[in-house]
Amino acid sequence: MASNRPAPQGAYVPNDDDFGGYDDNSWEEWNPTEESIRPVRGRHRVHKRGGGGLARSSTVLGVGVIAAVGAGGIATAQGGKPPVSIEMPDLSAVKDSLPEAKSLPGVGSLISDDSSDAGSADNGVTVAAAPLSAAGISSADAEQGTTDAGEALRARIMEQAENQQDQADDAVQKAAEEAAVKQAAEQAAAKQTAAEKKIAAEKAAAKKKAEAEAKKKAEAERLAKLAKSYTLPVASYTLTGTFGQPGSMWSSGYHTGLDFAAPTGTPIKAIHSGTVKEAGWAGAYGYRTVLELDDGTELWFCHQSSMNVSVGQKVTTGETIGRVGATGNVTGAHLHLEVHPGGDSTGVDPAAWLRGKGQSL
Missing domain, CATH: 2.70.70.10 (Glucose Permease (Domain IIA))
Structure with missing residues (x-):
């Protein structure tokens, strides 16, 4: 009887410590055949070197499962069922009608057009830190969109805080300017009122003076007229x-x-x-x-x-x-x-x- 193909090697290989200190050399290579995977009735496989059969079977099964997972799929105990296929709808038409992510507000800066340009330790290139902008991210990162989601959120929060602070400062400045304008208007109105009162007082004084002079003149004229019709009783006295x-x-x-x-x-x-x-x-x-x-x-x-x-x-x-x-x-x-x-x-x-x-x- 021909033997089956060896099982694919998994990415994970257990060491001695993973199985309580057992020596992996004490186990023979597992090459499952049709005979070996057939249900066993009334008999048990016994380790050739003696002892620990149940532990060896469990361990081998775990290694197989891990190897199957590492190779890209889970092997079933029967091994005869094909993987279930999942059909996905064709989203190309919908994708073509959607706007580019970069054009959405607040999203373009979070997407990197070229991830290969980012300086990393893999290519051995050290990128100097660019100066931070007012939003808390570097100008280069803001232009290239290389910031991660957390940094972008922090930048947005910082930007909102700065905007709120600017709005508060603008409100305070506007209130101060309005108060200064109001005070200046009140002072101007007070000065104008004082000037009007002064002018009115001067006019009243001038009018009163003119009236007094007119009255005095009229009295002088009256007395002059009376003087012609009145006289003293004696000339020398x-x-x-x-x-x-x-x-x-x-x-x-x-x-x-x-x-x-x-x-x-x-x-x-x-x-x-x-x-x-x-x-x-x-x-x-x-x-x-x-x-x-x-x-x-x-x-x-x-x-x-x-x-x-x-x-x-x-x-x-x-x-x-x-x-x-x-x-x-x-x-x-x-x-x-x-x-x-x-x-x-x-x-x-x-x-x-x-x-x-x-x-x-």
Whole structure:
């Protein structure tokens, strides 16, 4: 009977230690034949050198299995069944319709076009480390796509972190710029408001000043006009008594008029046009003439030495109505002048009244 072909040698050969220290030389070469693989009935194969038959059979079977696996397939105990074939569908049509992997976002950098260019220990070439880019991988690796999946994931994470940091920095810078713009706008608005207030205040002050000047000018014009229609009662005089001056010589306890001291006989003029309301003796006032103006104001000319008008007579400004004297309760020749607005018994200061009519004392 012809023997079968030797079994293919496996990639793995057990040593002495793999089988508990047994010497592999104590086993004969296994060359299975039709007779040897036929089911054994009632008899057992016994090692020619004695002992350990069961262990040898198990070991040989394990070596055969390992050898069969190393050769590319698992040998069955019967050895007659062919390997099961698996049919795969033709994916060429589908493959042609799919886009290239390099064109997909985030995938192109993970695929290497030429793996033979990578520096390794096999070809004995040492590749110098290229400088790292901002994403955490070298520029050469980024261009050639030689980074592995872990490094690519790390690079993506680093890139995302840098992008997030850049976005945060941009947000902070934008917020700072917006705050600066807002502050500048507020400052500009405040300056503009202050400038507007200043301009308004200056305009108001200028307007007020102009109004005051206009009022002053109008008053000057009015007084100039009044000065033409009013005059002082005597041309040459000395003021010897003022309004409100206290003293026991006056029955009211204070001086009620304005005294113009002048020599006896000095002409007394009508201060303004009016009508003679009284002309005669008036006790402590001596000879007194009361001249009523158009507005109802009464002018009292007292202590006259003589009178030149009569009751009901109309006189004009500057017309002589009497002369200075010392009649009545006096200490010397003078004109006692009193002013009673509206005919009131209580008089006002003649000096202020005359100044209001454009007269200077």
